[in-house]
Amino acid sequence: MRWSAVATMTALALGLAACAPAPPATGIQDPYEAANRKTHEFNKKLDSAFFRSDSTDGSGPGPVTKTLYNVGSNLSLPGKVLNSLLQGRPEPAVKNTFRFFINSTIGLGGIFDPAGTDFSLPETDTDFGETLHVWGVGEGNYQELPVFGPSTTRDTVGMVVDFVIDPLGALPDKERIAAGALRFGGNVAKRNMYGTTVDSILYDSADSYSQSRLLYLQNRRYELNGEEATDANAYDPYEDLLPQ
Numbered sequence: 001m002r003w004s005a006v007a008t009m010t011a012l013a014l015g016l017a018a019c020a021p022a023p024p025a026t027g028i029q030d031p032y033e034a035a036n037r038k039t040h041e042f043n044k045k046l047d048s049a050f051f052r053s054d055s056t057d058g059s060g061p062g063p064v065t066k067t068l069y070n071v072g073s074n075l076s077l078p079g080k081v082l083n084s085l086l087q088g089r090p091e092p093a094v095k096n097t098f099r100f101f102i103n104s105t106i107g108l109g110g111i112f113d114p115a116g117t118d119f120s121l122p123e124t125d126t127d128f129g130e131t132l133h134v135w136g137v138g139e140g141n142y143q144e145l146p147v148f149g150p151s152t153t154r155d156t157v158g159m160v161v162d163f164v165i166d167p168l169g170a171l172p173d174k175e176r177i178a179a180g181a182l183r184f185g186g187n188v189a190k191r192n193m194y195g196t197t198v199d200s201i202l203y204d205s206a207d208s209y210s211q212s213r214l215l216y217l218q219n220r221r222y223e224l225n226g227e228e229a230t231d232a233n234a235y236d237p238y239e240d241l242l243p244q
Contacts, residue, residue: 072186074110
């Protein structure tokens with residue numbers, strides 16, 4: 001049932017696409033800004049109530065946060081492998097496959113990251129939104145989704161398809177639920193790891209909606225096209241987090 005749905009969505013996507021990478025998007029297409037702003041305020045309240053950390057000691061993420069992040073990241077690798085193959089990019093698919101097996105075995109289920117530290121196999125991030133981009137589907141309108149946050153029409157469709165085609169969905173019910181819970185925990189841990197940066201965007205900006213929208217589109221377009229969005233007021237909130 002899952003795979004028949006995948007086949008249908010894939011056929012529709014290919015019918016909309018020219019099977020060539022979509023041209024770089026420019027500007028901001030946000031015809032539903034009023035509704036998006038309401039969703040943004042809901043997300044801020046949700047974040048403040050459940051996910052925002054009160055820690056300000058600058059000590060960085062603790063061992064539990066790092067473990068959840070590592071395990072969640074490891075469990076996301078099978079889906080990334082599949083998307084790389086759908087994009088016609090075998091090299092990152094092979095690297096992520098080796099990374100998954102090394103961290104799942106030597107790394108004790110992804111608790112540790114020997115693939116990255118000892119074997120020089122960093123994660124190659126990708127998703128079905130990028131697959132659609134490679135197939136020629138345009139970015140569409142900007143959207144802010146409840147809980148999930150900033151997105152675009154293309155990335156929202158990609159998120160749904162990623163859920164459907166996730167290879168871990170073939171696991172028995174208990175294992176699938178456990179894997180889903182660990183991946184959710186990994187996302188929460190990621191928010192905690194980048195807490196200072198996220199807080200500065202959501203709670204220190206004069207207009208947090210406009211700022212998060214700009215940063216999402218800027219970084220996403222750079223990921224897909226290798227080109228920075230040009231805006232005099234733009235900045236990269238993750239610059240200080242990148243390895244030097």
